[in-house]
Amino acid sequence: MAWFILISLILIGVVLLITEIIFVPGTTLIGILGLVFSGVGVYYGFVAFGNESGWIILSLTLLINFALLIYGFRSGIWTKFALKESITSRSFDDRLLGLEIGQQGKAVSDIKPFGKVEFGENIYEVKSDSGFIRVGTMVFISKLEDNKIIVKS
Template sequence: MTWAIILSLLVLGLLLVLVEVIFVPGTTLVGILGVLFTGMGIYVCFQNFETETAFIVVALTVLGNVLVVLYGFRSGVWNRFSLKETSVGRAFDERLAGLEVGQKGRTISDVKPFGKAEFDDKIYEVKSNSGFISAGTEVVIHKLESNKIIIKQ
């Protein structure tokens, strides 16, 4: 009965370490539980058997855990979780193409201080430099900065 308890604790600990290394790397909770169950198994072994037998169990347990960790690193499971490419795209790079300071347009919604305006048959999100501007008002582009269109009446 004692061997069954010890083996079940050690196997459960080994399985939890295996799950940590292969299936949920980086969470550490499953790995800590695996180490705790392994430690309890070793503790029970030292309580119930001779020191020589307990140290043999410790050596086999450490060997098993090292093999599981090595298998996890060599299996390539970490490659599935690592970033392989870099995003080089930029948002709204061409958003202001064709617009110039001083260009005239018309608001199509209330601008308070953000709203929509139409310039050359295209609709843009704009910001008012002077507060509220009602829909349908003629506006002029005052500034183009950081992909923002600043307008005034």
């Protein structure tokens, strides 16, 4: 029974450490728990089997942890979990297509300083350059910058 407890504690520690490294790097909680389980297993080895066996258990535990870590790096298992693609698209890239400075539209909501204006058949969120603008007022585009539409009445 003592060997079962010892092996269980050390294996749980190793599994938690590997989980920390592979699946949830940076959280440290799982890694600390893995170290605690491994440490408790080694301590249990010292208590249950004496100093000589305890040092052997400590050496084997360290050897197993380092061997699994080195094997993980060399085997390329990390590449299976690594993100290989990146998102290159941006939101609202073509939002301002078809709009130009001086174009007229009609406010479909109060603009104070943000609101909605209808240009043609499309409704856009805009910012007022001249303060409050009531619904139904005709406005025109004064600036188009950084995906923002600035209007004046």
